[in-house]
Amino acid sequence: MTKPIFGVIADDLTGGMETAAMLIAAGIDCGFVTDPDLVASLGDSPAIVVAQKTRVISADQAVAKTESAARALLARGARQIFFKYCATFDSTDRGNIGPVSDLLMQLSGAEYTAFCPASPALRRTVYNGHLFLGAELISESPKRNDPLTPMTDPDLVRVLQRQTPTKVGLLAHPLLDAGLDHLKRAIAEEAARGVRYFIADTIYDRDLAMLAALTSDWKLMTGNATIVQHYPEIWRTQGLIPTAKTRPSLPAVGGAGVVLAGSCAERTLEQLAEFEKRHPVLRIDLLKAGGVESMVAAALDWARPRLENGPVGIATSESYAAVNLAQQRYGREGAAQLAESILGRLAVSLRSAGVRRFVVAGGETSGSIVDHLGIRRLRVGPYGGPGIGTAVTEEDDPVALCLKSGKLGPVDLFTRTLESMLHPEGAN
Known part of the structure; x- marks a missing residue:
């Protein structure tokens, strides 16, 4: 080898x-x-x-x-x-x-x-x-x-x-x-x-x-x-590798599409606002949160009928002022863990409901969702822009993922990326 x-x-x-x-x-x-x-x-x-x-x-x-x-x-x-x-x-x-x-x-x-x-x-x-x-x-x-x-x-x-x-x-x-x-x-x-x-x-x-x-x-x-x-x-x-190969492309992936946003960066909030011009967005208020199970169930009930008409967004993203209030109640790490647990468990339920295209905003959120989905290996597509990576799982029923840094990406990233996953070029 x-x-x-x-x-x-x-x-x-x-x-x-x-x-x-x-x-x-x-x-x-x-x-x-x-x-x-x-x-x-x-x-x-x-x-x-x-x-x-x-x-x-x-x-x-x-x-x-x-x-x-x-x-x-x-x-x-x-x-x-x-x-x-x-x-x-x-x-x-x-x-x-x-x-x-x-x-x-x-x-x-x-x-x-x-x-x-x-x-x-x-x-x-x-x-x-x-x-x-x-x-x-x-x-x-x-x-x-x-x-x-x-x-x-x-x-x-x-x-x-x-x-x-x-x-x-x-x-x-x-x-x-x-x-x-x-x-x-x-x-x-x-x-x-x-x-x-x-x-x-x-x-x-x-x-x-x-x-x-x-x-x-x-x-x-x-x-x-x-x-x-x-x-x-x-x-x-230095002769360590041969001349460049042709850029590989990712396969097309169908199925429903969802944006899951946990980042509180200003850019992510702008991207959510842009996405909401064309698609419904559910914002989960951690200060009003009950148990994780009930919040996941409520979000899934909200999403299911809407997915029939196109992509939806679900977010725990908030302004820094709102995050500070959540941290006062749950502690700094507790607030983050609550948001990540909700979105991670929701991703599992959404996959069972037929979602195969995920755009995830935030590094910590991305890690939580990939962990919850049990993904351990990915086929990554060629570079699509700063802070953005697109990949598919290597399985018979693949899932397409775009994992995005909270601070980066064009304002129309969410809609454009979900649409690109439907086509063979697949990586932004």
């Missing part, structure tokens, strides 16, 4: 699917699983993505789940491990980016690694170690109010250093402009002083290309999916 050259460990399913989709669009065969035990059964794909719901669970749990994924990929002989997290570096002072990276350094035997969350095309940039969303520091953006991972410090060197005993440094932008040889010398000098982690300034796409060239032979790299787009051409130049 051929050893993979690239093993990705993603801390949520939306990001993992986006990464796989980028590789597939570049002509790289890429396996995608949610269960590390399936890694050994995959074929000769040069890239494998293991996506698990580890972003906001406890650091100890995230480390344990990541260890299973890393050991499975390393047992397959993965040449490089890539830890994928969000462009907004979603984490808290307890983790999970730092503790997971500490583990991966140990398991991979890496001497050092870099952190590249940036997505310049989406105006997620890092300068002097500070993370910007557009013209705003992340601490002055809506991310400061995130219900699970509020980002109140824009200095990623400080943010990461609070999560790890490993010494954190900076690859400042002048170093990237100075060229590859200069970068390598600077890293060697800093490593001699004990620095093992490097936050990478990244403003332009050319910075991503430079960082990809720098890190393509490293045992461990970490970052957002955007840098991954720059690796395939390097691998081809």
Whole structure:
């Protein structure tokens, strides 16, 4: 069995699917699983993505789940491990980016690694170690109010250093402009002083290309999916993979279509409002929630007759103010778990009712729904846009899924994606 050259460990399913989709669009065969035990059964794909719901669970749990994924990929002989997290570096002072990276350094035997969350095309940039969303520091953006991972410090060197005993440094932008040889010398000098982690300034796409060239032979790299787009051409130049293959397409999937939204991001709320212009949407108020069973039953009763006339939407998404009220009643984690449980169990009931096309908004929501549906392996389609991944299950009666980052995607994404699943091209 051929050893993979690239093993990705993603801390949520939306990001993992986006990464796989980028590789597939570049002509790289890429396996995608949610269960590390399936890694050994995959074929000769040069890239494998293991996506698990580890972003906001406890650091100890995230480390344990990541260890299973890393050991499975390393047992397959993965040449490089890539830890994928969000462009907004979603984490808290307890983790999970730092503790997971500490583990991966140990398991991979890496001497050092870099952190590249940036997505310049989406105006997620890092300068002097500070993370910007557009013209705003992340601490002055809506991310400061995130219900699970509020980002109140824009200095990623400080943010990461609070999560790890490993010494954190900076690859400042002048170093990237100075060229590859200069970068390598600077890293060697800093490593001699004990620095093992490097936050990478990244403003332009050319910075991503430079960082990809720098890190393509490293045992461990970490970052957002955007840098991954720059690796395939390097691998081809190095003779590690053949010339690009034709972009594969996904099969058409019929059956009823549903949007399930749990994200509270402003973009998801806009997408729901746009979807509601043409399709009915049920908004579940967690403050009025009874038992999970009764809420799922009520939502299913609402959806069944409407599905005969086309797609519907069901959402626990709310404004940050409404989320704060729910958190006051249930606690921060309790409110999130309640919403995820309702939507996850509802997805199971909807599948039994004939739904075969799902668009899911929110990384945590996506993980919960895929877990509830018992999906462990997916065939991913080529890249359809930032934060968006489309896939089908590998079974006789397939289900089509679009797992979307809450913050991303065009405003008409929901309707357009559900319609695209009906056609052979299938991936946005």
